[in-house]
Every structure is written in structure tokens, then in C-alpha cells.
Amino acid sequence: METMLTVDKLGKSFKDKQVIKDVTFDVRKGEIMAILGPNGAGKSTTIRNIMGILYPDEGTISFSGHEAIPRYKIGYLPEERGLYKNVKVMDILLYLAELKDYPLKKARERALSYLKKFDLEGQENSSVEELSKGMGQKVQFISSIIHEPELLILDEPFSGLDPVSQELFKKEIRNLAENGTAILLSSHQMNLVEEMCDRLFMMHNGERIIYGDMDDVKEKYANFxxxxxxxxxxxxxxxxxxxxxxxxxxxxxxxxxxxxxxxxxxxxxxxxxxxxxxxxxxxISLHEIFIDIATDGNIAQKEGAANA
Known part of the structure; x- marks a missing residue:
């Protein structure tokens, strides 16, 4: 399977504190890869380095073998939402598509299609501030995929969604992966991660703790x-x-x-x-493995890291 994103020996410090150390993993075309860890583990710093919001002190990040990652090939759904509240839904979607050099006619067609798919038909002229939290989350998700990215980074994509909307998101994320999009997903909802993801990279205190195929990780770390x-x-x-x-x-x-x-x-x-x-x-579930690691349990210490 073709590797789209490669993160190799990434390191980043703020003043005297090293936030991430020797972080190494890859994301392959057509897979859903989870990046997990408790608060403060270094996930957001890693993602921001991939996005070019921060720059690493050590290591490299490459896309399809090239060091420079073309911004128009990346879609990003941040944990902290940032849509302009007083702008109409369609206007913000077209504006963000234009920033990615995506054809506006095609962007409008995709926007209308996704608004219908996510039960937002007729909301294209509503301002973002008029939408509920869940509806706003759907618009933010559409904005991250409207330009057909090859790599999609999703940070807490299910936040604020009711169960029906979660199912819509899960279905669409799977469809994107099946059509070749490489997806890096960060979430604290372990049941959804366990259900959806092919592989996982789990961090703690800025370092890799577990890395491997979901089935292999469960077999290695999850006793009966x-x-x-x-x-x-x-x-x-x-x-x-x-x-x-x-x-x-x-x-x-x-x-x-x-x-x-x-x-x-x-x-x-x-x-x-x-x-x-x-x-x-x-x-035992991925949730229980996560809790063990987040509370300095002994699962990873006893077994060491699983390699992909």
C-alpha cells in the first residue's frame, strides 16, 4: 500500500521542555490511521508540525516521498472550530475551496451535494452563527474535504454530534478511505476508533507507546x-x-x-x-488499554511497542 505521509524521528521543544521526542509513523493511501494519547501527550503538537503551523526542531515530514507537502492536497478538521460566524455557509465553503485552488463551479456542486447528504439542504444561505453546534461541525467537516484532499487530518471529528450524525460521519470517512484518501484521525472516543481505524499510533509524554495494526495491537496488549x-x-x-x-x-x-x-x-x-x-x-477494549496507559499503568511497560 502506497505511503502518503511519513513522519520520521520528529522532535519539538518549547523553551526547556521537550514536547515530542523521536515520533515516527506513516499514513498509507486508503487507510484510517489513529493518533491517540491522553491530554498533553503531544498529539496536537505533532499534527501542527504536519500542517506546517509549527516547525520541528528535529526529524522530517514528507508527503509521497517529497519533503514539501502541497497544501491543496491536505484537508484539516481542527479540534477548535474556526469558521467565520457571520458568513453564509456557501460563501465560507467556496472561499476555503478557493484557498486550495479548487475550481469554484465544482466546489459549489460538491458543497450542495454534501449539504444534502448531511441533512443541511437549504442552509447554504444561513450564517454559521445561526447553526447548532452539530450543524456547524458538519459544515466544518465539509470544508475540510470539499477540495478532494489526498491526506485528511481529523482532530476530534465526532465532537458535538448526535448518534445519527456520528453514523453519517463514520460512513463518509470510510467512503473517503475506500476511494484512496489517507486519513489521520485523533479522537478520545475509543469505541469509534476501535471500530473504524486500520492502525494506531499511541503517544504518552511525547513519545511512542504503541504502534501497529489494530488487530495486532489488540492481540498483543489486550488480554481476555x-x-x-x-x-x-x-x-x-x-x-x-x-x-x-x-x-x-x-x-x-x-x-x-x-x-x-x-x-x-x-x-x-x-x-x-x-x-x-x-x-x-x-x-479488553481499546478504551481499557488507553486508560491503563493514561494512568501510567503497565501494559506498554510490560510489552514494549508494537511495530507496524
Missing amino acids: KCTIRGKNDQRELAGLPQVERVEQDDDTSMLYLAKNVHAASWLKNLPESLSVQELSIDR
């Missing part, structure tokens, strides 16, 4: 968890083989299993006296 609904003694469950810890919430018990447990074989350890109304076994 068995959830049992039924009234059971926590101490008895904790004494079962290969159970690292047990958490209980009312009549639901969550058994966190040791690494490399063979799930089907482990189930044979459950005693017949166990109260089971429902039982499921799966790997």
Missing part, C-alpha cells in the same frame, strides 16, 4: 476478560487459575485473565456451582 452475570463470591472467582484480578458491579463479575490464556480451554476451569445468567469472553 470474562464477564459473568450472576451472584458469585469474588474471592472464589479470584482463586480460579490464570485470573489476575476480579472486579464486581452488583451481580456482574469481570475476570481479567493472564496473558496467552487459551479462552476455550480456560472455560473448563469454571465450577459447576457457579451462578451464570449470562457469560461472555472477549479481549
